[in-house]
Amino acid sequence: MSPPPDHAIVIENLCKTYRSRDGKERPPALKSVSFTVPRGSMFALLGPNGAGKSTLINVMAGLVVKSSGRVSIWGHDLDDDPRQARRAIGIVPQELNLDPFFSPRETLEVQAGYYGIPKAERRTDEILEAVGLADKATAYARTLSGGMRRRLLIAKAMVHNPQILVLDEPTAGVDVELRRHLWETIREMNAHGRTILLTTHYLEEAQDNCESIAILRHGALVACESREGLLARLTDKVVEVRFAAPLAGIPPALAAFAPVASGADRLAFRVTRGDGGVPALLNALPNCGLAVADISTTEPDLEEVFLRLTREDTERP
Ligand SMILES: Nc1ncnc2c1ncn2[C@@H]1O[C@H](COP(=O)(O)OP(=O)(O)O)[C@@H](O)[C@H]1O
Ligand SMILES: [Mg+2]
Incomplete structure (x- = not known):
């Protein structure tokens, strides 16, 4: 096996321009964005609404086709080696897209099947425990609170045991208590060696939890450095x-x-x-x-x- 890469994620000159329905180009959503996420780090991608954060995450998730540029995940190029790249990453999208009639256990089992994980190797109950949903294992997803659904999405992203966990606005619309619990869960996963990339528009969350911070504005990267480095700019x-x-x-x-x-x-x-x-x-x-x-x-x-x-x-x- 090859040694783990120094950089969990490498993004080079990533550009995305959406087209409107009539085929016209809209203003670019990502403008030649480059940055790297060190292996094992807790990395925040910060920016106001519309800055391009979800676009960047969705390119990594294969939900949005980039216009140009290069994305490498755990040493695998997204274009040349998409299967390996996707295996290394678990993505928690911004929208709560869960099947309302599946219980948390069923949701994870279906996801494990999707990744072709043999029954004997599944860690469904362990993952539910890790996100604090063990006692809700058999409840319908539609009966779960917003915070529980968010945690179920995190669990779903963890099913194939990815090296990298990417969370798009994990704490948006979540109350203070649940937010604290979510951060504990995320920090715990980072403490176990997993690389975390998350987006947020809550500044204080990035400041409190993340050692590396990149800031997007109108699709361009305006800063990318350590939290201390950013603060020292002032x-x-x-x-x-x-x-x-x-x-x-x-x-x-x-x-x-x-x-x-x-x-x-x-x-x-x-x-x-x-x-x-x-x-x-x-x-x-x-x-x-x-x-x-x-x-x-x-x-x-x-x-x-x-x-x-x-x-x-x-x-x-
Ligand atoms: N599917 C889409 N089609 C067209 N434009 C989009 C689409 N998704 C996002 N955009 C546009 O791209 C820009 C960046 O959006 P987004 O990536 O969602 O930003 P953020 O997640 O930082 O709020 C915005 O101007 C948004 O309107
Ligand atoms: Mg977004």
Whole structure:
């Protein structure tokens, strides 16, 4: 057997342009997207609605035909070796497409049959246990809650024991409690060595759970790096100073710091982290002739990176 690849997924110059019913080309949904997902990682593909996330996932799933580019899954080219590529990946689609009259156990058994897995090698009950559906094994799918259906879809994607699990918006429309449970399930699978690629438009979920993050915007990749790398892109932080009395104007001693009034009695300063900006400001404050009541600082988070990278008023494609 060949050794496992360093990259679970390699995407190179992937392009997709859909056609409308009358055959006209629509604006491109994917524009020469390239990135790699390291083996064993927990990787988030982030982007606002319509950014192209599902299109990318559906190309991997064989549901959408790409216009051009190359996709390699576990070392198997999707065009040259589609069967091997599909074997290595389990995909949980965004839509909850389950047969309502099948129980979770039947759903997994049918899927195992589809993959030609002999009865003796099936792990149906083990998988149901892993996603927390063991006690619902024989219930009709239509009686399951939204969160349970989502977990059943994850179970279905796990039937052929793929190296890679891909989840398209796994937590969309799921309540807080179930969301936490879903994340536990996903993290557990990652801890067992499985590579996870997931899409989400919930930023804080990517920030909390994923070490690598790619950001799509209008079909183009605008960032792809470690969570720490993304956060380090933000070199500013905001220092807010509240004074003991309302201000008549910006004190001359502070004018060089270009503050903006953030309230009648307060000023906000954007300073560069780590280059002496904060000490310089603190040294200047006693010279402004006003009593300081409070100081607070705000560290940037991924939301700010995301907003900057996806903001509509930057250049459009
Ligand atoms: N089957 C389709 N036919 C035509 N256009 C589509 C189809 N699926 C998606 N699109 C378009 O492609 C773009 C990307 O959509 P999608 O991949 O669903 O984004 P996301 O999953 O990030 O919300 C959107 O403009 C969407 O309208
Ligand atoms: Mg989508």
